Amino acid sequence: MARRLKSLDELRRLPAVSAAPAPGARKAAVAVAPVRVLGIDPGSRYTGWGLLECRGQRSQFLAAGRIVSTQGAMPERLLTVFEGLCAVIAEHRPDEIALEETFVNRSNAQSALVLGQARGVAMLAAARTGLPFAEYAAAQVKLAIAGHGRADKQQIAQMVKLLLKLQAAHSEDATDALAVALCHAHVRGTISQGHPALKGSW
Amino acid sequence: MARRLKSLDELRRLPAVSAAPAPGARKAAVAVAPVRVLGIDPGSRYTGWGLLECRGQRSQFLAAGRIVSTQGAMPERLLTVFEGLCAVIAEHRPDEIALEETFVNRSNAQSALVLGQARGVAMLAAARTGLPFAEYAAAQVKLAIAGHGRADKQQIAQMVKLLLKLQAAHSEDATDALAVALCHAHVRGTISQGHPALKGSW
Numbered sequence: 016m017a018r019r020l021k022s023l024d025e026l027r028r029l030p031a032v033s034a035a036p037a038p039g040a041r042k043a044a045v046a047v048a049p050v051r052v053l054g055i056d057p058g059s060r061y062t063g064w065g066l067l068e069c070r071g072q073r074s075q076f077l078a079a080g081r082i083v084s085t086q087g088a089m090p091e092r093l094l095t096v097f098e099g100l101c102a103v104i105a106e107h108r109p110d111e112i113a114l115e116e117t118f119v120n121r122s123n124a125q126s127a128l129v130l131g132q133a134r135g136v137a138m139l140a141a142a143r144t145g146l147p148f149a150e151y152a153a154a155q156v157k158l159a160i161a162g163h164g165r166a167d168k169q170q171i172a173q174m175v176k177l178l179l180k181l182q183a184a185h186s187e188d189a190t191d192a193l194a195v196a197l198c199h200a201h202v203r204g205t206i207s208q209g210h211p212a213l214k215g216s217w
Numbered sequence: 218m219a220r221r222l223k224s225l226d227e228l229r230r231l232p233a234v235s236a237a238p239a240p241g242a243r244k245a246a247v248a249v250a251p252v253r254v255l256g257i258d259p260g261s262r263y264t265g266w267g268l269l270e271c272r273g274q275r276s277q278f279l280a281a282g283r284i285v286s287t288q289g290a291m292p293e294r295l296l297t298v299f300e301g302l303c304a305v306i307a308e309h310r311p312d313e314i315a316l317e318e319t320f321v322n323r324s325n326a327q328s329a330l331v332l333g334q335a336r337g338v339a340m341l342a343a344a345r346t347g348l349p350f351a352e353y354a355a356a357q358v359k360l361a362i363a364g365h366g367r368a369d370k371q372q373i374a375q376m377v378k379l380l381l382k383l384q385a386a387h388s389e390d391a392t393d394a395l396a397v398a399l400c401h402a403h404v405r406g407t408i409s410q411g412h413p414a415l416k417g418s419w
Contacts, residue, residue, distance in 0.1 A: 091344060120326060124323050124324070131333020131334045135336070138295050139295045139338050
């Protein structure tokens with residue numbers, strides 16, 4: 016049976032990834048334990064995912080991809096998204112999961128409903144793991160990656176490529192997922208250092 | 218692993234529930250096999266469900282209830298909806314599943330997104346069973362239950378109670394779910410009789 020999701024308070028009490036060593040501790044003993052962060056960018060047709068390994072403030076690219084669910088009726092497509100994400104989680108065993116908060120255009124409720132369906136399935140795949148889970152607004156992701164909240168998609172993609180020293184090309188969906196994983200890595204590192212402005216972000 | 222959902226064409230080729238007996242067949246042999254229909258009315262806080270047993274044009278109430286998911290963060294609530302629906306399906310073993318198409322207010326995309334999340338999870342619970350699945354617009358449900366597409370909630374509830382000879386009181390969510398199950402029972406019965414106007418409904 017699925018474990019329950021950890022509360023936000025529990026998330027805030029997670030061990031600091033860049034904690035200072037105890038006084039007198041040997042240098043070799045203070046290596047920060049790596050944390051695997053999975054970023055997800057859900058959609059009813061394409062769901063991006065990206066996996067990073069974070070050690071303190073450093074993040075390293077591990078894997079990324081996208082789940083294609085363009086075929087069949089909506090329930091089938093949602094099943095593809097769900098099974099795809101469960102397979103990614105089972106294979107890559109993340110420690111934490113991050114999702115971008117969806118921006119919805121006020122005037123397009125029908126699109127919001129369809130997007131919500133894919134998003135609900137992605138949240139469910141995350142919730143079933145019982146892993147710490149966080150959401151970030153698009154502006155937060157942009158701020159963390161590009162230094163300002165109004166960066167465009169291309170700028171974000173360029174920064175993700177630079178920051179993670181990506182060699183291969185990745186789909187837009189995978190890049191978006193890597194961006195939210197990077198944002199989460201940044202926030203969790205900053206929280207562990209006691210940054211007051213970010214403590215309420217997750 | 219989950220079986221794939223049947224296509225709409227497959228649904229249309231389902232055995233007719235009120236098929237005429239083969240010429241010369243004994244009367245005792247033409248008893249129509251009962252079909253269990255589960256109606257679902259998903260929501261992020263309350264998800265109604267209602268189960269009917271249909272024999273030809275007759276529908277009999279079997280069970281109904283609602284899943285309460287008002288506590289916790291959204292992923293936890295979606296997990297409650299999903300696990301609740303999976304438990305209902307496992308316990309009551311429906312043969313077919315029906316969902317009401319969600320009406321979304323154009324100006325409220327945020328609500329549509331939240332509702333979509335619960336709806337996605339309900340669709341997933343249905344899709345994982347591999348059972349025939351159908352969706353009905355609210356107007357179709359009203360037409361099937363009350364004879365016109367503009368009946369209000371109270372009229373529909375009254376008709377559901379009358380048609381199913383309900384003794385006990387049920388929540389609004391459970392009644393809505395029974396209404397969509399009744400609509401499905403009506404449509405599948407009518408399709409099996411070759412009603413041309415309804416053949417495209419599922």
